[in-house]
Amino acid sequence: xxxxxxxxxxxxxxxxxxxxxxxxxxxxxxxxxxxxxxxxxxxxxxxxxxxxxxxxxxxxxxxxxxxxxxxxxxxxxxxxxxxxxxxxxxxxxxxxxxxxxxxxxxxxx
Numbered sequence: 001x002x003x004x005x006x007x008x009x010x011x012x013x014x015x016x017x018x019x020x021x022x023x024x025x026x027x028x029x030x031x032x033x034x035x036x037x038x039x040x041x042x043x044x045x046x047x048x049x050x051x052x053x054x055x056x057x058x059x060x061x062x063x064x065x066x067x068x069x070x071x072x073x074x075x076x077x078x079x080x081x082x083x084x085x086x087x088x089x090x091x092x093x094x095x096x097x098x099x100x101x102x103x104x105x106x107x108x109x
Contacts, residue, residue, distance in 0.1 A: 022078035024085065026068040026094065029061040035094070036061070037085045039078040043069065067098055 023043050027036040027050060036058050040046040047066065053059045072078035084090040 020074075022072040022075050024070045024072060024078050024081045025066060026085070026098070027058065027064045028067040028098075029058070030063050030065065031061050034061070035067065035098075036064070037082055037094075039072070039075075039082040041075070068094070 020041050022039060022041050024037070024039045025043060025046070027038070028034075029036065036050075038046065049055050050058050050064055051062065053062065058064060070081060072081060085094055
């Protein structure tokens with residue numbers, strides 16, 4: 001096993017292991033003007049599942065647009081951020097971040 005500079009802290013890690021980035025994403029439904037919050041380690045695969053109707057929560061809410069994404073270093077961080085965005089405080093924060101999506105996606109400027 002190869003040792004890295006952090007080995008002095010008593011940790012050892014293998015070099016060359018694949019690093020998986022997790023993402024939290026917000027989808028905007030043009031049908032009902034609402035958002036969907038989720039997290040995944042493969043955003044492309046997950047978006048295909050949403051747009052093809054394989055996800056029960058968004059099946060009847062298509063078409064969907066990706067409104068916002070956040071990269072997270074690992075699954076735990078992504079799940080915590082997803083839970084935060086689903087809370088009242090997180091939804092208020094998203095409202096500030098995303099602005100008025102209805103105007104943005106309806107073409108009204």
